[in-house]
Amino acid sequence: MSTATKPNHIGRKISRIRELKDMKQEALAQALGTNQQAVSIMENSETIEEEKLIEVARALGVSVEAIKNFSEEGVFNYFNSFSDNSINQGPIGNQNICNFNPLDKLIEAYEENTKLYERLVQAEKDKVEYLEKILKDK
Template sequence: MNTDTAPKKVHQGRNIKRLREMLGIKQESLAFDLGVSQATVSDYEQKEDLDDKILEKVSSALKVPVEAIKNMTDEATVNYINTFNDSAVNHGINTNYNCTFNPLDKVVELYERMLKDREELIEKLSKKS
């Protein structure tokens, strides 16, 4: 039998873990959102199949469709997240924003301004003495 064409069993718990990690959400945070303990979330992530009620709560907390957890293979999970992030829905952050300045330049500018203020303060204090 050719294993490449055989349908792969979806591991729903592993999909939850991958989605959670790719979204940058810790188990503790997901547990808080679900109203369960961190150990319970860990148990969910170990199970191959989960109840529909649990899947609905988790999908709502992660803001992903239930089908993403239920049906996605390992490869499809990665593809879904790439599509999800490309759509600029990333927790309200516009991922299409292109910075028009170099942040390092701003740090240098701030540092130079602080040095100037320090020199002025030293000058004022030395005049008072």
Template sequence: MEKTIHQGRNVKRFREMQGYKQEAFASMLGEDWNQIKISRLEAKEEIEPELMEQIAQALKVPVEALKNFDEEGAINIIANTFTDFKDNAQNVIAMNYYSAVNPIDKWMEALEENKKLYMALLKEKDEKIALLEKLSSGKK
């Protein structure tokens, strides 16, 4: 038993995937189109080749996609290629790894260390000056 592909449903799916309402899609097809005609078009199992070409151009998809898209086949492909999180956990962790080192925090730590060293240097200089003043006043 050969399964026929409902071309009208495919038009509807591609229209919805692109976010077009029936009214907007009707205006894309021309002035003689309206929401009711789009609804009827999407109910058709088979669409005329010339009209299918016009629809494909409006939706910017290949005609073959509208003619041959099979939702069950697409669902099977997705189901067969889906991997569970636990199977893929290490890959996810590796992809989401980022350094916990914040460069701004490191910069601030370095500035604080520089400040402490500078203050110690100034204190030592003041002590040397005081010692030299004491020595020079003792010689006089």
């Protein structure tokens, strides 16, 4: 008895696409308007009705053809077709080009944080002033 999955097992293909998209069964179930158990049953089914397959494809953000033609080997071939230019080609293929000064971004974040802190302190002062006014009026 073979443990390999059948190449046309639509439920398994859906399961792998969902996993590659880092989506849990619960999230897919919510997108389909059903429960996690129904998604589990669907992923264990070898065939799925065309209408349901269209709904699943829409929920996963892929086409029906992508589900039907999905293969693990195709995914690996796709990612292996990329080369790491920074290692293979040196500075010519370097893709890590910074278009801004990171220190400028750090200073901007610090200034924004300071402004937010000052607004928070002012809001607290206003609240204390308001409460003192209420106490004084009593």
